[in-house]
Amino acid sequence: MANKILEVQGLKQYFGTAKQPIKAIDGISFDVYEGETLGLVGESGCGKSTTGRSIIRLYDITEGQITFKGKNISELKSRKELMQFNREMQMIFQDPYASLNPRMTAGELIAEGFDIHGLYKNKKERQARIGELLEAVGLTREHANRYAHEFSGGQRQRIGIARALSLDPSFIIADEPISALDVSIQAQVVNLLKQLQKERGLTYLFIAHDLSMVKYISDRIAVMYRGKILELGSADEIYNNPIHPYTKSLLSAVPQPDPAYERNRTRIPYKHVDHDPEAKVIEARPGHFVFGTDIQVKEWAKCK
Numbered sequence: 535m536a537n538k539i540l541e542v543q544g545l546k547q548y549f550g551t552a553k554q555p556i557k558a559i560d561g562i563s564f565d566v567y568e569g570e571t572l573g574l575v576g577e578s579g580c581g582k583s584t585t586g587r588s589i590i591r592l593y594d595i596t597e598g599q600i601t602f603k604g605k606n607i608s609e610l611k612s613r614k615e616l617m618q619f620n621r622e623m624q625m626i627f628q629d630p631y632a633s634l635n636p637r638m639t640a641g642e643l644i645a646e647g648f649d650i651h652g653l654y655k656n657k658k659e660r661q662a663r664i665g666e667l668l669e670a671v672g673l674t675r676e677h678a679n680r681y682a683h684e685f686s687g688g689q690r691q692r693i694g695i696a697r698a699l700s701l702d703p704s705f706i707i708a709d710e711p712i713s714a715l716d717v718s719i720q721a722q723v724v725n726l727l728k729q730l731q732k733e734r735g736l737t738y739l740f741i742a743h744d745l746s747m748v749k750y751i752s753d754r755i756a757v758m759y760r761g762k763i764l765e766l767g768s769a770d771e772i773y774n775n776p777i778h779p780y781t782k783s784l785l786s787a788v789p790q791p792d793p794a795y796e797r798n799r800t801r802i803p804y805k806h807v808d809h810d811p812e813a814k815v816i817e818a819r820p821g822h823f824v825f826g827t828d829i830q831v832k833e834w835a836k837c838k
């Protein structure tokens with residue numbers, strides 16, 4: 535098995551006040567291995583984005599430990615360490631309309647990161663790097679001088695990806711990178727991400743609100759609900775042998791190309807129940823973890 539590149543242990547992220555905390559993340563633990571894609575799935579408000587943002591240090595975490603390449607990220611303090619971390623870990627955002635300044639050209643947007651880091655002081659080298667990145671994401675060198683508002687949603691997301699790649703990171707957090715795009719474009723962007731991963735040995739944390747597209751990109755999937763991870767396993771296990779009722783409910787919402795299956799598909803509603811105080815993370819099958827009590831997990835595993 536590959537090395538762990540990221541370890542999240544007992545992460546809590548609370549907002550609000552001490553009296554009325556909003557428990558956006560309420561004690562989650564998971565690892566991400568070098569070169570894999572971990573899908574993080576759950577409905578709106580479950581804490582997915584906050585997880586990504588805490589990992590990339592947009593927030594000081596409330597509790598727990600996040601270790602990236604062997605270093606506790608909360609302990610990175612010096613400018614040099616923070617700059618190095620920033621080079622290694624990048625983010626792709628959901629809305630390519632909101633996240634790119636429409637008054638900047640594609641070239642300026644892509645170069646922003648490496649300009650801050652003072653790379654490519656030579657103008658020719660800088661231009662060459664911009665061109666290389668545009669081509670890497672399926673655009674052309676000629677696109678460098680066009681403004682962000684002149685691009686379609688799919689093309690803008692490609693610029694967002696080129697920006698994320700500009701400092702040669704090893705880890706990318708993709709926060710619902712396809713949710714704002716037309717369905718016809720979504721697969722193209724997923725395929726591009728897969729291809730870039732292969733070429734560059736990237737590791738992804740891929741955040742999504744449903745299980746339909748994550749299947750095509752994730753090696754493993756973590757299912758999140760109300761600030762907790764309820765199930766985590768290989769994509770195959772999650773799709774074919776889901777255990778937690780919430781995962782089963784999410785899966786029942788995924789449309790399938792098979793018309794016979796579709797005719798009979800019924801949405802399984804998830805009825806919220808407070809977690810049993812005895813609930814813990816249980817390895818129900820090798821590498822397949824479920825949050826529940828021993829009795830619950832046994833019961834859930836029995837019913838398909």
Ligand SMILES: Nc1ncnc2c1ncn2[C@@H]1O[C@H](COP(=O)(O)OP(=O)(O)OP(=O)(O)O)[C@@H](O)[C@H]1O
Nearest residue numbers: 549550556558577578579580581582583584585743
């Ligand atoms: N900066 C903040 N201040 C206060 N509350 C916040 C903040 N960020 C997130 N929250 C709250 O934390 C919870 C989790 O939010 P988060 O954005 O992580 O969920 P999400 O699963 O990514 O949802 P979405 O798919 O809608 O982005 C929500 O209740 C949200 O309102």
